Amino acid sequence: MRRTVVAASAALLSALVLTACAPTAAAPATPSAAATGDTAASPTTSPTDAPDADTPDPTCETIILSSTAADFESIGWKPQSEPFRVGATEVPDGILCKWSDGSVTAGTVQMFGWAPIDAAAAEKAEGDLVASGWKREEGAGDEVYITENPDWLAGRGADGYGITYLFGDGWVKVADTKQSLVLIDWPPAQR
Known part of the structure; x- marks a missing residue:
């Protein structure tokens, strides 16, 4: 078990280092069908569930289910x-939280x-990730998953996914595994 945890931590650190070094200016604006094997268009809708002025800023305790934080x-x-x-x-007004001891x-x-x-x-973000080797998958509706290349992973989630972004209508989520995305419960208007 400890070996798996160490391997997963090493994979996470490696992925973060690799993505931090990835070029952003030279990447294409949209992923090509040849590069991804996917001919679906990227989402082009405007945000409908973006937080309004009455919504508090997201915190590490509020973006995930309250039971998970507890x-x-x-x-x-x-x-x-x-x-x-x-x-x-960097994506303005966003937050990334790492929970540990x-x-x-x-x-x-x-x-x-x-x-x-x-x-x-x-x-642009989707295209940059795909250009640096990440994999694109269609989700429900206009949602798009961008996940680590499985060849990079020493430790994976139950379905074989590592760090995964989920792009939706006016928002993006990220978790250390695809299945952990369900624990993100933000913004309150989407509950």
Whole structure:
């Protein structure tokens, strides 16, 4: 078990380092059909469920299910927040949270993030990730998953997915595995 956790942590760190070094200016604006094997268009809708002025800013405790945050806190885990990034590009007004016991040698870390994003920025972010080797999958409706290349993964989630972004109508989510995306419960208008 410990070996799996160490391998997963190493894979996460490697993926973050690789995506931080990926070029962003030279990437195509949209993924090509040849590169992805997918001929569907990227979402071009405008946000419909973006937080309004009365919605509080997202925090590590509020972007995930309250029961999940309570479970983490009950075992002594605390969140560390940082700016939300897609590759090397920071997405304004977003948050990325890493939950762990806070030790330097934490063997287990859970990652969750959310950010508002417009259609043009989402299309560019999707294209940049695909151009650097990530895989694109269609989701429900206009949603798009962009997930790590399986060849990069030492540790995977139950369905074989590592770090996965989910682009929706005016927002983007990220988690350390595709199946962990269901724990992100933000913004309140989408509950």
